[in-house]
Amino acid sequence: MALFTRPDISTDVYIELMDEIKELHQQAENSVIALESSPDSVSHQASLYRAIHTIKGDLGIIGLTPLIPLIGAVENLLDDVRNQRFSFNASMGDIVFNLIDHVYNFVQSCKDSVRVEYPDQRYQRVIGLCQALDYKHIDTALRKVLVTLAPELVITADLNNKPTYTLNAQDNAEADLSFFESLITHAEQRSSYWQGRAQRQLKLALIINRHAGSPVDDRQLTAACFVHDFGMSFLPLSILHAKDALSDAQSNTLKTHVYLSAKLLENLPQWQKAKQMVLQHHERVDGEGYPNGLKQSDICDGAKILAIVDTFDAMTHERAHNHHLKRPYSRAHAEIKRLAGTQLCPYWVTVFNEAMTELIRVKRTL
Structure with missing residues (x-):
């Protein structure tokens, strides 16, 4: 230096x-x-x-x-x-x-x-x-x-490090979370686009939640991160990998992944908060999301966090399967900021930006 x-x-x-x-x-x-x-x-x-x-x-x-x-x-x-x-x-x-x-x-x-x-x-x-x-x-x-x-954009093995979260030996929570993790790990192998996706999203979701003082239970958020896109693994790759705009029929098929994912938690009473996050993670604060067209106050905080990490991961890793290169965080900041108040919750976008600013500062001093 x-x-x-x-x-x-x-x-x-x-x-x-x-x-x-x-x-x-x-x-x-x-x-x-x-x-x-x-x-x-x-x-x-x-x-x-x-x-x-x-x-x-x-x-x-x-x-x-x-x-x-x-x-x-x-x-x-x-x-x-x-x-x-x-x-x-x-x-x-x-x-x-x-x-x-x-x-x-x-x-x-x-x-x-x-x-x-x-x-x-x-x-x-x-x-x-x-x-x-x-x-x-x-x-x-x-x-x-x-x-x-920006060497921090190069994907390295540290992205596969498992995030830490607090688990209590209660209702077999630890065993359940390990099971959910194993399911999504195998599901991710179906597509080169998904490798390590759940772990990246979980890491960021916990960072955002803790930056806000952990209003969402870490265990429930962890379960939701592992499960929310599991239903995607049952959809045709022709839809998941489509480069052109989806037809109405294909779009409707894609949206079914929310119900397919939530179904995993339907008969597990201890994970009903996680199930709610899964069901709502594609809702939008302006009411234009799916499956139920919920608005700001009707969407749980965990789902609002999931919506942000889903969006961020799509933005920053859209080329990773080809070049092992992430997109700059600043680009994602700019685009996510534009979505505050329409697709994403303004409060949680603010928390996200604060948390990411600190994370980037730390990475650049290493």
Whole structure:
């Protein structure tokens, strides 16, 4: 790690800079999402380029120089997109999201401390990869840039570590949970998309719940995490792996997995709270979900947590089966934030964001 001694700048200037970076982040975020649907849009390309260029200029004006070469390297990639040397894609969007995260965290650190550490060698490797980009194999080249900038995105064995939760020797709870876990572990082997999914979701669900003071019983939440998508294993892979929009008939078939999953817990009185979470995890707070069209106050907290971890896992691991590469947490933050008040509960989205911010901070200090 390298050390940077920040210039003697007033706190007000830092606050103004961070506010502007937030605004530019929003501009970049909107442009990235738009470009992934319309990669050739000249206006969105220009908007994204301006946002990154302005951030670089703002840092230069007040003397926060260490990240300027890194920002410049990514800026050059965006210029290549504008000059049609390669097409904007998801990896390029993920690089932008991570770059802005690094910038914001660096500025925040400079506001709070005179001397700030930053991973200069890693940044130099990223700059070198950007400068030597292999346009003939652009997807692979951009992924190398991304995983060098954000190594925490690489899927490693630690994701398979089992989360810890409190179990009491009561009503055979421990034996039941082990049984539920074994069921979903075998079910996940049916599809390459599912590997390790339940354990990832459980880990995050418990983190969110505990960040809020554990209003949901850990055991019930654990059972729900293991069971809620078990019914998916009884659906045709042609539906589960479909790349095109599902027909109405296929969509209705997919929705039956909620009842199939809940059926496992129907005759187990000690797991009725978990069953409720399973039945409700596809309900939406705006009433547009299924199977019963419940609204905010009618949906239990456990189901609201499950809805968030389900959404987050789909966003962050959508490419994992091909590239062993997760999506940036910042992207998921942005998209989940957009769903607050419609698909997802605003309160639990806030808890999720607070918990994930702390988790990311810890991971980046390791």
